[in-house]
Amino acid sequence: LDAGRMRSARRLVGNLHPAELARLLESLPLRERGVIWEMIGPDIEGDVLVELADEVRNGLIEGMATDELIAAVEGMEIDDLADLLAELPDALNREVLKSLDHQDHERLTQILAYDEDSAGGLMNVDIVTVRPDVTLDVVQRYLRARGEIPDGTDSIFVVDRDNKYKGALFLSRILTADQEKLVGEVMSTNVVPIPASARSKEVVWEFEHRDLLSAPVADEHNRVVGRITVDDVVDVIREEAEHSLMGAAGLDEEDDMFAPVAKSARRRALWLGINLATAFLAASVVDLFQTTIDKIVLLAVLMPVVPSMGGIAGTQSLTIMTRAIALGQIDKTNARRIFRKEVLVGVLNGFGWAAVVALFTLLWFKDWRIGAVIAGAMCINLVIAAAAGFAIPMTMKRMNIDPALAGGVVLTTITDVVGYMAFLGLGAMFLI
Amino acid sequence: LDAGRMRSARRLVGNLHPAELARLLESLPLRERGVIWEMIGPDIEGDVLVELADEVRNGLIEGMATDELIAAVEGMEIDDLADLLAELPDALNREVLKSLDHQDHERLTQILAYDEDSAGGLMNVDIVTVRPDVTLDVVQRYLRARGEIPDGTDSIFVVDRDNKYKGALFLSRILTADQEKLVGEVMSTNVVPIPASARSKEVVWEFEHRDLLSAPVADEHNRVVGRITVDDVVDVIREEAEHSLMGAAGLDEEDDMFAPVAKSARRRALWLGINLATAFLAASVVDLFQTTIDKIVLLAVLMPVVPSMGGIAGTQSLTIMTRAIALGQIDKTNARRIFRKEVLVGVLNGFGWAAVVALFTLLWFKDWRIGAVIAGAMCINLVIAAAAGFAIPMTMKRMNIDPALAGGVVLTTITDVVGYMAFLGLGAMFLI
Numbered sequence A, B: 001l002d003a004g005r006m007r008s009a010r011r012l013v014g015n016l017h018p019a020e021l022a023r024l025l026e027s028l029p030l031r032e033r034g035v036i037w038e039m040i041g042p043d044i045e046g047d048v049l050v051e052l053a054d055e056v057r058n059g060l061i062e063g064m065a066t067d068e069l070i071a072a073v074e075g076m077e078i079d080d081l082a083d084l085l086a087e088l089p090d091a092l093n094r095e096v097l098k099s100l101d102h103q104d105h106e107r108l109t110q111i112l113a114y115d116e117d118s119a120g121g122l123m124n125v126d127i128v129t130v131r132p133d134v135t136l137d138v139v140q141r142y143l144r145a146r147g148e149i150p151d152g153t154d155s156i157f158v159v160d161r162d163n164k165y166k167g168a169l170f171l172s173r174i175l176t177a178d179q180e181k182l183v184g185e186v187m188s189t190n191v192v193p194i195p196a197s198a199r200s201k202e203v204v205w206e207f208e209h210r211d212l213l214s215a216p217v218a219d220e221h222n223r224v225v226g227r228i229t230v231d232d233v234v235d236v237i238r239e240e241a242e243h244s245l246m247g248a249a250g251l252d253e254e255d256d257m258f259a260p261v262a263k264s265a266r267r268r269a270l271w272l273g274i275n276l277a278t279a280f281l282a283a284s285v286v287d288l289f290q291t292t293i294d295k296i297v298l299l300a301v302l303m304p305v306v307p308s309m310g311g312i313a314g315t316q317s318l319t320i321m322t323r324a325i326a327l328g329q330i331d332k333t334n335a336r337r338i339f340r341k342e343v344l345v346g347v348l349n350g351f352g353w354a355a356v357v358a359l360f361t362l363l364w365f366k367d368w369r370i371g372a373v374i375a376g377a378m379c380i381n382l383v384i385a386a387a388a389g390f391a392i393p394m395t396m397k398r399m400n401i402d403p404a405l406a407g408g409v410v411l412t413t414i415t416d417v418v419g420y421m422a423f424l425g426l427g428a429m430f431l432i
Helices: A003-015 A018-026 A030-039 A042-051 A054-062 A066-073 A078-087 A090-099 A102-112 A136-146 A171-176 A200-210 A230-247 A261-287 A290-295 A298-302 A305-326 A332-365 A368-398 A403-430 B003-015 B018-026 B030-039 B042-051 B054-062 B066-073 B078-087 B090-099 B102-112 B136-146 B171-176 B200-210 B230-247 B261-287 B290-295 B298-302 B305-326 B332-365 B368-398 B403-430
Strands: A155-159 A165-170 A214-218 A224-229 B155-159 B165-170 B214-218 B224-229
Touching: A003 A030, A018 A030, A018 A042, A018 A054, A018 B200, A030 A054, A042 A054, A042 A066, A042 A078, A054 A078, A066 A090, A078 A090, A078 A102, A102 A224, A136 A171, A136 B171, A155 A224, A165 A171, A165 A214, A171 B136, A171 B171, A200 A214, A200 A230, A200 B018, A200 B230, A224 A230, A230 A403, A230 B200, A230 B230, A230 B305, A261 A290, A261 A403, A261 B298, A261 B305, A261 B332, A290 A298, A290 A403, A290 B298, A298 A368, A298 A403, A298 B261, A298 B290, A305 A332, A305 A368, A305 A403, A305 B230, A305 B261, A332 A368, A332 B261, A368 A403, B003 B030, B018 B030, B018 B042, B018 B054, B030 B054, B042 B054, B042 B066, B042 B078, B054 B078, B066 B090, B078 B090, B078 B102, B102 B224, B136 B171, B155 B224, B165 B171, B165 B214, B200 B214, B200 B230, B224 B230, B230 B403, B261 B290, B261 B403, B290 B298, B290 B403, B298 B368, B298 B403, B305 B332, B305 B368, B305 B403, B332 B368, B368 B403
Parallel strands: none
Antiparallel strands: A155 A165, A214 A224, B155 B165, B214 B224
16 A cells, blocks of 8 residues: 555545445455554544444454544444444443443443343434324424434334333324324324344344334333334344354354454364364264275275265255244144155155166166165165254254254264265175 | 134234235145135235245245236235236236236336346335425425325435436425425435446445435436335345355255145255265265275275365355355455465364374374374365365356355365375375
């Protein structure tokens, strides 16, 4: 980055949206990242910090003085600030809280009281409420006197004198309905408030399936305490999806692509270690059949085929089940039917590919007996794979483990062990 | 389903939202699905159809008479109707188009002119526009005379006399700003219209990174032709995520969980067939070393370890790269650095786990030479795996193939072949 490029970089940085700046910072190696970070104005530094992956953010915050950080968080939206504070060390946290004015301090404390991963943690407390027994005309005068409703607001909430939720009043209705009508007549009552204690997952479900743009959040007494907007829900959906994809490879979506090599290597080592253990388990199965292999070395040659096919067939069942569970489509009444279907698919594909493999083996090695053995092993392993692909996520769900994260490892361990056992076992029985 | 349960089922169906009904239908076996479908009122049948997975929808439509279908689509939103029509056979399509009134017909034709997977295909054409040179007071009178703005609208669009986009006018501003002000003074100009030809992916990016609730869509002359709301964007995000997850196992997220066994088996067979070919490729590598294995049967026992570790390490690099590419974080300037990093991580983990495996093998078989061979093979395979995990998605991207779908198969083929080759090759060189 020389002087000329510094100028154009500065111009670029000035034009980007916080989220775009965050993606840019994440895609820069550490040194360049520091240079660009310095160019970002303190007015949007806070918004950029919220958008960053955890590890990248922590790296940048470590390099900031406390007063710089306080300047950065000024003017942030309260719900975003709450998300950021949840990630800061306690000492910094206290400093930032001290710097806020009384009203913001109180609002923030309210949000922080809820779990970050709940409706209360997602909500914004900056809400506008009106009473049901006033006319739209009065509402309009009130809103004008109040001033400032955030851009992108589609509705305000109707509450009674105890702040209990009554309904949602769409801004579009205020603008189009007869001004003499009462709020209670015009409001929409089919927008149901989300309990503050609801999990993010349930919030996503509500938004996604009811096509909401925003929703009221209520405490256990049905009092409106905040408002969730769909942009925060979109973030949750994105994070969940990435978590599943990355987690299946033992990775964390919040990691820094440019973390030091040693750190990345250490982090990825865990998954490799688990795999090494399962690989040695498979090897110990093969070890049982040393004498068999010693006599018929062809068995060693064809050994990789059966476990590998089982792994694929099992992963297919596992993926379907994991998704169906995530979508809440599995219950007692249909579980048995799905199990039967998956196993039958396993049987059909087992027999079908067994025939192909037997034929192929016969042509390659001119030995029908080894073809029969591999075909038999294939049938066994594909049926077991289908059953395991069904049973693993069901069991993990019952144990409250996310099947998207660890399901694959357990599955391939089973299909490897069964695959080697079936193929070499049948070989030992019928070929010697 | 007996008479009593039929009654309660009917009540349940009456209370569910179309999206919830769609999930319910998808989770029901074919016979029950037909029974519940009959209970759904024609007024929301269309909305349910839009939400269904392709295969489930097609099954239900096959069972409907044309006039039933026409009744079902009545009252659907135009953008949803366009999505549905894109899935219908041409003959039905014409019938439905004929049944629409002139205005809807015209609107629909407008949307159908765009690719389903573009901003034009996602948009709704039912938009409200105003001129910049009128006062808010005039806007209010206009809106009231016009009546009916859809619930959830957060902004209307400002256009000049040629319908060219000038800005967005948030409803919140209409309600809070001085009524004598001109629209041009109050409108927001930082909402940039999305070109109708933009891909869905770019639309998602805009919404996600600019926290939009709705955005104007403009044609190539900057004329406003429609409006995209965030709920449609959420659907795209969800579909993309599921497509990646399911596609990696050779599955289609639009398939019916209760499709007949034979159909499912046939569909999944393709992926198994590809895998069988790669498994035989691996077997043919092993075949080259028959005489080596014949002499040292221990090699067959330890054979699974090296390819398996390579598969895991490679998948980690592949997952990170695939995600970074999807997020647009990879370019020429940082690609080389990431490549170097991934390979170095491979080297570190290669050496680290090589040492562990060597030690373990030594303890198990009391033979340091076989420990050295497996350690050497492990180093080679983990470095190649890291390089392949980097190179495969980069190459696929250049060839316009989605790395999330086929990357894993290519990768494990490489790590299997290299793994067997390195382990058995080193064994042949140093142990005999």
